[in-house]
Amino acid sequence: MSHMFSKRIYQLSCTLLLISIISSLALPSRCETVELVTNGGFENGMNGWRGFSYCDKLPREGTTTNYRACSGVYSLYTLCGTGGEHCYGVGGGATQEIRLNQMSNLTLRFSVYPFGVPEENAWINIALIADFWISQSRKTIVYYVAWTENIAIYRDYPLPTMASENVKNILLSSIECDKWSKIVRNIDLDFKQTYPNIPVSSVERVAVTLLAVTFQRLASVPAGAFWDDVSITFNPSSKPEDSPKPIQTPTPTTSPTPTPEPTSTPASKTHNCIIVTVAYGSELAPEVYHMRQFRDDMIGSNNIGRLLVEGWNTFYYLWSPPIARFIAAYEISRKASQLLLLPLQGTVRLASYVYLISAPFSKEFASIVGFTFAAILSTASYILAPILMFRTLFLIIKGELFVDDRRAVKSEG
Structure with a gap:
């Protein structure tokens, strides 16, 4: 029973991972506006x-x-x-x-x-x-x-x-x-x-x-x-x-007109997506822009969403700076990071659609649903899928070793 359950979880995680990667291919390329x-x-x-x-x-x-x-x-x-x-x-x-x-x-x-x-x-x-x-x-x-x-x-x-x-x-x-x-x-x-x-x-x-x-x-x-x-x-x-x-x-010619005073409130401070920025080399990269837009302009567009974003930023910046420094140190690590970030790009794109579908009902509700969807899909892609893949690989190797041992015993007999 537990084996069947693990198999189902493995299949689901791999499916979600595949969907995320395919969705990331729909993101605009660097040459697009x-x-x-x-x-x-x-x-x-x-x-x-x-x-x-x-x-x-x-x-x-x-x-x-x-x-x-x-x-x-x-x-x-x-x-x-x-x-x-x-x-x-x-x-x-x-x-x-x-x-x-x-x-x-x-x-x-x-x-x-x-x-x-x-x-x-x-x-x-x-x-x-x-x-x-x-x-x-x-x-x-x-x-x-x-x-x-x-x-x-x-x-x-x-x-x-x-x-x-x-x-x-x-x-x-x-x-x-x-x-x-x-x-x-x-x-x-x-x-x-x-x-x-x-x-x-x-x-x-x-x-x-x-x-x-x-x-x-x-x-x-x-x-x-x-x-x-x-x-x-x-x-x-x-x-x-x-x-x-x-x-x-x-x-036009100049005229000594009084300077208009600004009336808009200053923009709130935003955090950089440092791992993604380092991987793609610039804050202006489309991949970075879309992730930041999802985080700040969608999820963080209301009070509840801002609490979710602030909580995530607190957790994210506990461990991301040393990883970003390592990625920036080597060109090969930057290229590898871009491949590893494909599921995340797809996750953000799918979660953006979830937010847009939910927003007409309530932006607060849309922020919760979009954030939860992104969290579940990211967990499946970066935690569950790798664990189950390694577990399956381990069982396959272990099974083959047991078969080789039994064959060796029979040949000696």
Whole structure:
């Protein structure tokens, strides 16, 4: 009976190990780009995004709609408002914050469909705003889709045709009303040209904001924009100069505008996956990024999940540093570690799917289920399967030795 039970456990462990290895093969290779924006096509509603109104007195939060889309079924709908007697402007949009973890080679892509905008763009500003956070300081690039020259999109920002110490305005050319326009920008190049003394790799996080706002009472035609396919990617293997060239835009002049004060809270301290980082040679490797994303952005996205992650980090850092130092010392140990980490890569990928399936019910529940699933699969792959394999091998060798002994006794007799 115990033999049959051990056999079943052995078969199950080997099956789970095989599933983990096969799943790891689906991870992006080093030459592929990694997507950083969650739900950039808005096919999952507002998941990953936070809608907001430009003026609290006149709600105009960005919402998803199936009325018009560049790809898929849904897009984000941002509408300018009317009747802004008590507001600086009326409108709204949506925003999403992305942790960059010292990444570079960044490319921004998005599709936009402005509507109701007159040729002179009178009193209407439509833009994608990228806020880059370096510690407690903020640097901003505003990509204007539609603009009016004599009013800024925010009070403390420079006019669209100007710039300030902390805000760079880029006026996107060839944007037509009532048509989809696809925009591609080299974020590294835009950032370096604007802030040459700040390395892109020092940026901790970026907030992407899609906004449409008007600054006077519109007559009868509504104005705003549809947004789709919002994407920020990085390629860990390419050089910055290999990235797409930006659309040519007028060079803005400087203006002594007051520096906007940062309002976002600082990013929480994250722990490195040191064994995986050493094995793959860089924190920017896709394998490292996906594991860290699962740990921090999925499991650790809520209070219960953060407790699980903190507990795991406490245990992990008790024994991982000396192992990481050994792996880093020899090239052959790095290559061997990459092979040994294949089951873990597959485990993380499968556990990510489990989390995403469970998250609509409750993020806390999803964190518990995803963490438990990853723990069970890792235990089966790295503890049960090796123990049972060695046990089976030992029994086979022991059995063959007993057979040889019996044969030797019979031959002597």
